[in-house]
Amino acid sequence: MIATQTLLGENEPAPFELINAGGRSNLVLVCDHASNRVPARLANLGLTEAQLNSHIGWDSGAAAVSRILSACLDAPLLLSNYSRLVIDCNRWLIAADSIPQSSGGVLIPGNGVLSEGEGLVRRLTLFEPYQAEIAALLSNAAPQCVLLSIHSFTPSLFGVDRPWSIGVCYRKDQELARRWLAALRVNIKGKFGNNSAELVGDNEPYSIEEGCDYTIPVQGESRGIPSIMLEIRQDKIQDPAGVQLWSDIIAEAWLSMQDQ
Numbered sequence: 001m002i003a004t005q006t007l008l009g010e011n012e013p014a015p016f017e018l019i020n021a022g023g024r025s026n027l028v029l030v031c032d033h034a035s036n037r038v039p040a041r042l043a044n045l046g047l048t049e050a051q052l053n054s055h056i057g058w059d060s061g062a063a064a065v066s067r068i069l070s071a072c073l074d075a076p077l078l079l080s081n082y083s084r085l086v087i088d089c090n091r092w093l094i095a096a097d098s099i100p101q102s103s104g105g106v107l108i109p110g111n112g113v114l115s116e117g118e119g120l121v122r123r124l125t126l127f128e129p130y131q132a133e134i135a136a137l138l139s140n141a142a143p144q145c146v147l148l149s150i151h152s153f154t155p156s157l158f159g160v161d162r163p164w165s166i167g168v169c170y171r172k173d174q175e176l177a178r179r180w181l182a183a184l185r186v187n188i189k190g191k192f193g194n195n196s197a198e199l200v201g202d203n204e205p206y207s208i209e210e211g212c213d214y215t216i217p218v219q220g221e222s223r224g225i226p227s228i229m230l231e232i233r234q235d236k237i238q239d240p241a242g243v244q245l246w247s248d249i250i251a252e253a254w255l256s257m258q259d260q
């Protein structure tokens with residue numbers, strides 16, 4: 001068995017990055033799929049750089065949006081520093097795609113023959129510290145805090161186009177989701193006009209699934225903390241202007257909800 005401390009080399013980043021821990025916003029931001037980094041000793045899991053850069057490796061653009069939101073709303077933000085292909089920080093450990101054998105139709109060679117010990121090392125080195133930090137953030141947060149998980153999605157999956165520019169994904173907290181949906185739609189109309197083709201997905205492209213999603217159900221819902229996930233379509237946030245625009249739309253939506 002590989003010792004826990006040897007999964008990450010001395011010069012590799014910690015499993016997570018915590019920004020603005022003392023932020024005064026009621027929002028607690030998390031970005032489970034912020035990075036496509038693979039620990040050097042896992043040799044890119046046998047994938048090419050292009051594969052790791054694609055949507056299977058990470059939520060491209062999500063970290064950039066999260067950082068802007070953290071700064072402009074003065075909200076704490078936790079970002080995972082490693083690819084979901086190493087271990088998915090938003091999956092139950094027993095889920096088949098916790099350490100996926102394949103993703104988006106691509107086989108992951110480095111996950112093919114994995115001993116229980118190797119899986120445990122990834123869990124103890126990356127998943128557990130990240131989730132423990134979310135728990136710590138939430139236990140120190142204001143009683144009225146809201147957990148907001150920022151993700152991005154590929155415009156097309158298995159040949160099916162996804163028309164939404166942004167999606168509000170939720171399960172228990174339907175009232176909070178309704179307010180987000182309304183605020184985002186108003187904001188988007190304000191930015192793009194009344195006939196805007198920018199669609200806001202209602203539990204699209206994903207909903208929160210039992211036994212699949214981890215962060216929202218376990219860290220938020222089980223604590224009684226209002227929790228939702230925002231999914232932004234990746235082609236909207238691939239350059240600084242797009243990142244700024246969609247960060248503004250989200251931030252303004254949140255601020256408008258505070259005025260109500």
Ligand SMILES: [Zn+2]
Pocket residue numbers: 032033059150151152
């Ligand atoms: Zn994601």
